[in-house]
Amino acid sequence: MEKAAMMQTAQEMVASFVDLPTIPQVATRVIELLDKPGVELDEVADMILADQVLAARVIKMVNSPLYKPAHEIKSVKRALIYLGFRHIRELAFTCSFVDVFQGRDGILDIKSFWEHSFGVGVVSKIIAQRVRYPDTEKAYLVGIVHDIGEVFLSFYRQDAFRALLDSVQGQPFRLVQKEAEFLGTSHNEVGLCIARKWNFPADYCEVIALHHAPEEAVLDPTLCAIVNIADLFCSVCQLDYGGHSWVSFNLAEEKAWSILKGYAPNLADLDVERFCYELEDRVPEIQDMVKSIFQGIGG
């Protein structure tokens, strides 16, 4: 399908979305501060402290198995000391972002969306570390937001989305291809329109638009490729929208894999089998973390 037409459809679609949420201030500020020197991170801590709901979520999340504190952490201050400033930014961003999708369970439920998004965030960060990508935190954050288009598509276009899933029952498929067929656009274009509305930085927009076509990326193909591979791995390790995305892949044939190997030749030696098994081991941690964030907020 013509790319321009898909973009046009997405723009019209997003313009028609009623009550599209706005981006939380904390999330915007965290992104803005990402490239700034560490001293301004005090501001993030202040923002958390000023928002009781956010503070409570941060504390819940830091006590989840993913962060493994030896003793329960009961205050934001303790959380800051335990995690250090870098992680607290991730937490502040994620926790502030939760509200954006509250009550927008469409055909894909929000919990499975978060499990997938967290998974892709966590795995993007692991891959970023392995390939020595300089900003692992950014890899985590773009991983979290890469599929924002999916939530809104499945919420605002429920009938078409249902028809899409019914059509593929029992057969392997990639969501992005089927969306073009059933909706005239995909979560990439819809996500891009929303990201622009929310004033996301250009490299975030690029990942949202091109995480399924990293070879077309101009600003940061490595980052797009990291998220692409993380997305694939999560889709085969139970972080697959509750089974709504059926993916099969061979790394040797993935363009993102070639991009990453070009960036970090040592990746050719990666034990992918073990990588998968280790990821499977982390799935319950990721699911627990999602549960911990939603506990008590009616998610």
Next chain:
Amino acid sequence: MAFESKPMDMKGSAQKISDKDFEQLRDYIYNVCGIYFHSSKKYFLESRLSRRMEVTGSKTHAEYYQYVRGGATGSAELKKLLDEITTNETCFFRNMPQLNALENKFLPEIVAVKGKIGFKKLRIWSAGSSSGEEAYTMAMLLLEKRATLLKDWIIEIVGTDINETVIGQAKEGVYNSYSVRNTPDFYLKKYFKEEAPGKFVLSPEVKKLATFNQLNLYDDNKMLFMKSFDFIFCANVLIYFDAASKGKVVQHFYNNLQSYGYFFVGQSESLHGVNDKFKTVHFPGGFTYNK
């Protein structure tokens, strides 16, 4: 390779294994045998280890770890430990994600390729078939496709094992309730007859599709005759081989597989570092290898 089918013993007063000891032992088992112990199986490993620690007189997990790493006695011990931890692996419909992928993707794919050239014959090998559960699971799955995808196709399923006793059991086709514990009701009702409580007799229709022979995977001459398979399964067998033998046997599998075929190992196994020709193909809940 023969594995007994007996219920898992999760009870007992096993010494608690620390995260560090668990990870150390897991890494060692993975590096030597290519089998990965998921964290969710920690307690299972703990209980199995306690038996081996008792026999070897190891007081702590760290002490046992040193023992199992030490020379010839260590490698003999490692085999015994593997026996403990791979027991009860065998049952019908053991690896559901694998079967789903096979049914929905790999089988239709191969049928399309072979159908195009008018070669309507499917060959499947269960290497290390034990008492036949894996081979017969495939037989049942394929029987269900007889009227549709596999209409007019010839199906050949071969099971091989080094152990004659289990080959005999496979040919007999009589199973206990533990072997059928994962079998979906649909298949259980359709293809088994419960002759007595806990005695499940496989239907002749299924048995007819599979043949079983004694075969040593080390036997190069015989391995040369196992030709042109579309799917080869070899679960929890290679873990017993040393690196060199493993490389040789896997090379045989590679040669014996059609260019479009797939090679499946066990649910937690890995061929990393064993053969650099096979490519890994991922699917939800697992992966397989192809050429």
